[in-house]
């Protein structure tokens with residue numbers, strides 16, 4: 001078994017090596033071997049929008065890898081929220097592409113295998129063809145520029161975020177090198193059938209048909225966490241087994257059985273909401289999943305809260 005599992009670490013030009021040192025040490029102490037650098041609030045140009053920060057510099061990025069000896073880690077980057085492939089406004093698309101460009105540059109400095117990003121919200125229903133065209137153009141341009149990190153749009157957690165698992169796989173299948181980020185909690189939150197063995201096997205089948213070159217050095221990114229689900233899908237991330245019962249044991253059991261562990265990169269996004277007394281964090285949940293993966297335990301049935309699901313999804 002060659003498992004790649006870790007957590008997200010927020011990064012920006014304001015990143016303090018000293019502050020983050022403890023976090024990297026904790027990651028290493030727990031023998032996690034993957035890091036997703038979160039550039040969620042980074043923007044190009046002037047950062048006069050509240051809450052935004054500049055991208056990390058080349059010196060900082062390379063410094064992180066060297067100073068913390070992260071060469072052995074499987075690294076990736078989560079792009080800024082400001083990237084949108086669903087917008088049809090040429091100005092906004094240009095702005096998105098520039099932010100993606102800055103992200104890809106940082107990803108290469110950090111040895112990142114891929115850039116995960118949210119594709120945007122549905123501007124109109126059924127604008128798949130538009131998003132396909134935008135991403136195809138971005139990919140061609142990425143190749144031209146010689147950026148190494150691949151693009152990996154993420155399964156959205158809300159009904160109005162682009163897009164569900166199968167739509168993204170379909171789009172990615174028409175574009176060279178394009179991956180997707182399969183966030184199982186988002187998939188679950190938007191009503192995807194990941195609560196049955198059948199539903200999960202259908203997803204693995206689609207993955208097999210689309211990517212025949214997944215390996216320990218070219219993994220399909222996956223995210224997991226607990227999740228509170230509401231009427232419009234994702235509400236917020238929580239620790240595993242809290243919230244609305246993400247079927248993580250069922251999904252990971254099937255990945256084990258189907259020999260998928262050396263084809264995926266697992267990033268834990270568990271979060272304890274502010275003011276909450278819930279215990280744990282992304283690191284303890286990632287360790288929990290790693291131990292589950294290493295054990296003989298198989299959970300083949302979802303014992304969630306069907307009443308709850310029916311309420312939201314019927």
Ligand SMILES: [Zn+2]
Nearest residue numbers: 154183223269
């Ligand atoms: Zn995610």
